[in-house]
Amino acid sequence: MVEGSPSEIYANENGIKTVYYTPSAETDRYEAGRSGDYAYKIERDGTIHITRWYGSDEVLSIPSEMDGLKVSGISGAAFSCSQCVREITIPDGIEVIEEYAFALCTKLEKVTLPESVRRIAGNAFVSCSDTISFIAPEGSYAAEWSGSRRVEDDR
Numbered sequence: 001m002v003e004g005s006p007s008e009i010y011a012n013e014n015g016i017k018t019v020y021y022t023p024s025a026e027t028d029r030y031e032a033g034r035s036g037d038y039a040y041k042i043e044r045d046g047t048i049h050i051t052r053w054y055g056s057d058e059v060l061s062i063p064s065e066m067d068g069l070k071v072s073g074i075s076g077a078a079f080s081c082s083q084c085v086r087e088i089t090i091p092d093g094i095e096v097i098e099e100y101a102f103a104l105c106t107k108l109e110k111v112t113l114p115e116s117v118r119r120i121a122g123n124a125f126v127s128c129s130d131t132i133s134f135i136a137p138e139g140s141y142a143a144e145w146s147g148s149r150r151v152e153d154d155r
Contacts, residue, residue, distance in 0.1 A: 035066040047072035049096070056084050058107075064091035074101045076121075083107060092116045097124045108132055113142035120145045 032041040032048070037055035040048040047070045050062070064071055073096035079085070080103040088102070092114040099121040102108060108128045113120075113136040120142065125132065136142035 033067060035063075038063070038066060040066060040069075040071070041075070042069065043072065045072075046070075049073035049075045049098075050078045051075045052077075053079050053082065055082075058084055059087045060085050061089040062091055062094070064093045072096065074098060076100050077103065080104050086110070088112070090114055090117070095119070097121060099123055100126065103127055105129075110135065112136075113140075113146075115140045115142070117142045117145075 033039070037053055037057075038050050039052040039054070040050050042048050048066060050071060050073070053060075062071070062074070070093055071091070072093060074090070074094065076098040077100045078098075079088075080100050082102075082105050084107065085105055086107050087110040088108065089112040090097070093116050094114060095116055095118045097117065097120045101121070101124045102111075103123065103125070104127045105125075106127070106129060108125070109131065110133045111125070113134060115137045118141055134142070134146040136146060
């Protein structure tokens, strides 16, 4: 978080732990915080977006909350080039999946998307396996976005 920014003011007014941006040792990205294998930034509304995943799990359930803050988005390239992950469950509450979020995840086979998703960048899953199975609630934006991809009803 940048000192004096709207995010800092919001955090202070709402009793949210203030974490200042510092360069990551692993990347050139700036991060607001780390929680386990995840790096994140705090948005103006007090929710967080995951900016990077440093894990090595084959089956991954992304958390809906970190450090007491709701996760509302997955930033660009946050999971890109993750060569180990085969299956991802994105929790309800995630609204945005940005550009290249899962790009080059060549072993990715199954992605479960929640009804809460309102925007998925067209290239969010670029250069992944051609056989990804997307599971999304029938009639949801996620199911519509998947279009010609294989989509299964989650019921």
